[in-house]
Amino acid sequence: MIKREGYLIKAGLLFFFIFLEILSGRTIFLISSFSFFTTCVLSRQPIRQGRAMKISHQTVVNRIIVVAGLLFSLSEAYAAALLPDKQQKVNQEAINPEYYQGLSPEEAYQWFRDAFSESRKSTELFVLPETEEEISKRATIFNENLQRIIKENAESVSKGESLRLGITAHADLTQEEFQNRYLTLQLPAKRPEVLPELKGLELQQRLSALPDSFDWRDKGVITSPRNQWFCGSCWAFSGTEAVESFHAIHNNMTVTALSVQQVLDCTPKQDGCKGAWPGVVMDYSKTDGICPESCYRHYYSMELSCKKQLIDKCPTHIKVGGYASVPQGDDKALQVTLLKQPVSVSMEASSFWFQFYLTGVFKASHCHTPAKIDHAMLLVGYGRDSHGEAFWLIKNNWGSWWGQKGYVKVQKDKVNTCGISSFAIYPTSI
Structure with a gap:
């Protein structure tokens, strides 16, 4: 009976992480679920044991494995929950064209990718370019857009206008693609x-x-x-x-x-x-x-x-x-x-x-x-x-x-x- 309760607790925690993934749409919760499930299988022991049961050396090790898996899962879930706020702060810096000053075209595009990667991965319809050819193409488009943004902002300043342009998550798209x-x-x-x-x-x-x-x-x-x-x-x-x-x-x-x-x-x-x-x-x-x-x-x-x-x-x-x-x-x-x-x-x-x-x-x-x-x-x-x-x-x-x-x-x-x-x-x- 006690053993059954232990497995029920494990199953409940597993479904909890799967539920978080479904509710939030964040794949990190699914990763956490898999991590926790793996540790449970490896341990092959219930979380709860009877007080009267003699705890062996192996049982202690197994419990440590289970607890470590649970803590990892919780930490990943917590980090995922905070990620939107962290990403927002990164984006607020990265939208400023001056953020990319002094960088080579390759470095500038990599900074852009790093700053907006989580935002762009949040949609199932978009995947960051991975082939060298596609990355090179996107880097060229990004840097062309960046230089034009800098030019347009300078013209606005010279005219005394308030309009300013900045980098957005779609800065490596052409106008036609956009x-x-x-x-x-x-x-x-x-x-x-x-x-x-x-x-x-x-x-x-x-x-x-x-x-x-x-x-x-x-x-x-x-x-x-x-x-x-x-x-x-x-x-x-x-x-x-x-x-x-x-x-x-x-x-x-x-x-x-x-x-x-x-x-x-x-x-x-x-x-x-x-x-x-x-x-x-x-x-x-x-x-x-x-x-x-x-x-x-x-x-x-x-x-x-x-x-x-x-x-x-x-x-x-x-x-x-x-x-x-x-x-x-x-x-x-x-x-x-x-x-x-x-x-x-x-x-x-x-x-x-x-x-x-x-x-x-x-x-x-x-x-x-x-x-x-x-x-x-x-x-x-x-x-x-x-x-x-x-x-x-x-x-x-x-x-x-x-x-x-x-x-x-x-x-x-x-x-x-x-x-x-x-x-x-x-x-x-x-």
Whole structure:
């Protein structure tokens, strides 16, 4: 009986580490599971022994092996849990172009790989280049991008502009590769309805009471920036985040992160990582509802089969009544809507300056006219910076190491900068 209990304890600990791996998506927990399992097999002894049992020399050695395996597993798990914070600090240094000064091209690329390796390995869709030919190719692209970033920053300084560029995790991609992997937004054939409150006299009355600045982050209704990785799922993030913020505001509660993976898996007749439109997320929320992220699986950066059994077990399914549109190109109506709730916006993001945006105000001059809209994000505020430049504050889906901790400031004193008010939509009540 005692021997059986010992094996049950071992089995329980083994399944505990496997559970952590499934829950977190970190392979280190699976390694820890294997390590612990191996030590258990080697020891061939239960962890617990009866007090009356005579403890042999071999039993003591076996127990030491088991405890050592357990401590190793726990230490690896603990290190994995802390890794995101450590990696974040490394990335914050590595995004600065000056970080690579004085290095040879080969050294600079190796530093980049080291700094962003864990971030890039976190997605199943991306593997660091391993062949010498591929590494050489990526090193060349990285150093070309680095030199251009340095040049563009110098020009911004000479012009007295605030815009600065930095290194991102996709700094060894060409612009074409970057666009193909990230910018896959599909615009709708038909524009959504514009509600009466954004037309005519009623809009003019609302315009008379606009504050100089506003930021929904101060209200506790915006989740932390997430990362779509190399999956064209900007539409899923933008739509889901608009729904989760609307739900929090409408119910006067702190925001709950909703499952982007559920939207990616279960939204019907969409192309998943190949792109879609934020409006379909709101349509899906209207009919099926979106589960909290804690109920459905975490984001995998790929479209998977829809897990109905997970959805059915969720205690809540967040629904909206539908969605409406801001009048095309109407920045004033967009500002009025933003004071009610965060807005899903779509704009052009294909330029070199957006790919490597670090800080400052992103200018309309860095987009085409008319804008080639290809990316969806979440508009959360507006204001003026220390230089007096008016900006829209937008939450992106490229991780907290991109831009200003995941956010970008886009020029506001130009009408419809980069198409920001061309396809702006927001959820409506049931």
